[in-house]
Structure formats: structure tokens, C-alpha cells
Amino acid sequence: MLSDYDVEVLIGGLAVLAVYGYAAFWAFNIRRGLTVKLYRNQTLGIGLVAIGLAYFSFVFDKLLSFVVTSSLGTDIGFAILPLVLFYFTDQSLRAARESDPLERDQFHWSKLRIVLWIAILISLIITGNLVSPTSGLVFAIVDVATAFIALGIPLASSAILLPLAWTRSSDITFRRHLKWFGLSAISIGLCFVWALLTPPGGVPGVFVISNAFVSLSGEFVFLLLSAYFLYRSARAVVPLYSFKEKIET
């Protein structure tokens, strides 16, 4: 018999999955209409981020515990998200260069990206224990460092470079696309903050919401907002027209 909490996890979790799935659907739908590889890759990136976040929310909102009980699912979620996020950042920065009239290679991205890709992939391989490093203290240090690199590079590059690309671009469609993506990322961030401040039992002296039901509802609100903003971002990659000749804004 499911408890009220379980029912909320199921309903909220499925709602979040559905909106992220819808965002991914639109990204891939638009991708089918594009011809040029660079922009197809960019829409692929946003679609993959939607899938990655859907999976991540699956883990984060405990829905996964209904399906898998081992930590493998969580590990996969933490491996997928940095990869897809970095792929999206990479493709977006390449598209940003294309929309720059002077085609400036910001931060020498065309070269830097190769180094960062190698660093992330190697870090993920080591973090995922796909190779066996030495045991003991060295192993612990290497493990922490590589996990830091694997998560840190995608997060830092998207948090620093995408806003910079947004401010420097004068392409109104690209700016709109990144604006929605930024709102989605902020919502995810707020979800984390909410989750940290409202653990079951509360954090003494900080912020106390001991009601697990309310705490979980807050997480779902932020995740749903994030999924909706990502859906708007996916639709804003290129201008979409209807036969009524009204351009979507």
C-alpha cells in the first residue's frame, strides 16, 4: 500500500518527467527540420539535456527508488548530466561564434573544448571505476579530484561561458533561447537550495520545514518550472511559424 508521500512522489515525479520529455520531443522535432550540422547538433544538445535532467529528476525526486534500489541508477544519472550539459555548452558556443559577425573565437573555444572534453571523459572513466586506480589514500584523492573535474568543468563552463555568450550576442533568437535555458538552470539551482534547506526534520537554526510533504512539493515546483523553461528554450532555437503568420515570441 502506497503512503501519501509515495503518491506525491509518483504524481509529481511523473509530471516532471512528462514536461522534460515534452521539451526533448520539441528539440528533436525541430532538429528534424534543420539541414546544417552545427544547428542540428545544438538542438540535439538541448534534447539531450532535457533527457539528462529528466533522468536526474527521476533520481533526485526519489521516483527511481520505485524501480531500482542499487546506487547504479544514481551513478548513471551523475555521469549523464555533466556529459550532456557540456555537449550542449560546446555546441551553443560554436553556434554563438557563427552568429557573431566577426566570428570571434571566444576564449579560444575551438581549441579549449578539445582539452576539456578529454579531461571530462578521463575523469568520468576514473570516477566510474572503469579503470582500477591504486588503492588507499591515493585512490581517494584521485577519485575526489576526478569527480570534481567531471562535474566542475561542465557546470563552470555552462555557468560562466553561456551567460557571456548571451551578453555578447546580438542574435535575438539565440539570446531568447539562452535566456530560457538560463531560467531553467536557475530553477534547478533553487531546487537544490530548497532541498538542502528543507531536509526531513529541518536544519536547526537555518530554515525548518519538518513536513516532508511540503518539502517535496517545493522540489517538484522548482523541477516543473525548470522543465517548462527548458521546453521554452527548446522551442526558441529557431523561429517557429504557424500558418497564421504569427511569429512565436
Next chain:
Amino acid sequence: MVSTGLSSLDQLVGGDGYPDRSVVLAVGAPGLGKEALSYWFTHSGLLQGDFCLYVTRHSVSEVLKNAKAFGLDFGSRVPFWIARDGGELKCNVKDLTSLSFNIKEVLRKNSDRRIRIVVDTLSALLMLNSPETIYNFLSTLFDDVKRYDVVLLGTVEDGMHQPQTLVAMQELFDGVVEFRLYEEGLRVTPLLRIRKMLGVQPQPGYYSFSFTSSGMEVSAYAK
């Protein structure tokens, strides 16, 4: 008439291609493939022995690589390039005066031949200059097109500029070929429309299109 290089498009724009001494604009969102029109137009001109001038903000190698992605290999026949790198003349989108002068000089020197010009720098120019400056630049350029035996094909990005800028830009051109993504329910379809063409009745129809290694396939689109 001057062939577009694509038999399917020739049919749509009046039967045999773009009108003589005309300026045509291809408008479309990035990624829809409007650049392919420039590649096929140039390729066709080179095969027919026309003088082809390609004005691009990219490097020559980038344009050739992009053209190859559409199945076009220029081989030994190449246009006269005004490009960022690798061309006969340097294209500096920040220096509109020298760009205008260079184009004028190239046209004057080849005025005894039929000339095709491709300009893919319009969006970049619009981002760096006021729309009025670009309208003036284009008006001067179009005067030369009308004076010599020239057909010009320009490309501009949809969604990059303010809609009113794009509308005003389209007014300057004799023909406008539009590439857009249309949404019908849950379906997204790339469609092409001939918004206007000098000497041709306005065509209200939409056409679905796809690029193949031998060109572009076009078919009437039924909503």
C-alpha cells in the same frame, strides 16, 4: 533568365531561373539550408562560364567545406572570392566603404561578361551597422547590378534581427525566397515560399523541400 542551379527552384521562380539584372534575397533561420542556394547558384554560373563573385564573411575553406556538405564540389572552377581568409580580396565586415569599393571595382573590370554575385554578409553587416547604412550600401550596389549584366543573390538570417528591419530589407530586393519552419500541431515542417519575384505572378503556395546530393527536391505542400 539566369538558372538558380536547381531545376526544381527554376520552375518556382518563373520557369528558367532568376530574372536578368535582378537582386534576390534568400531569408531563413540558421540551419535551414538557404546557403545551399548560393552554392548551387555559383556552381551553375561557373559551369556556364559566367563570372562569379562570392562575398563571404567566412574563409574560403569554410565555404567550400559547407558546400561539400550539400554534395557540391567546385573542383578547379572557383569563383572570385572576397572572403575573410583565402580569397583574392579581404572581406572586412567592419569596413563597409572598402567592401563597397572592392565589389564595384570587380564588377567594373568584368563588365563585359555576365556576372553572378553571392553576398552572405548581410546579417553580419546589419549587426555592425545601422539598418539605414546597410540600405544605402545595398541601394548603391543594386544600381551597379542594374547597370551591368548582373544577378545578385543575398542571404540573410531570419530571427537574428528585428522583424521590421527584415521587412524593410525585403522591400529592396526584386525577389525573396523564404525558408521557414512551420508548426502544425505537434509537427514541424521546413517550408519554402517564393514571396515575390520580379516579373512573376506572386505565388501563394508553400513547398516542402529537401536537399540531396544532386540538388534540391521540392514539392507542393498541402496543409
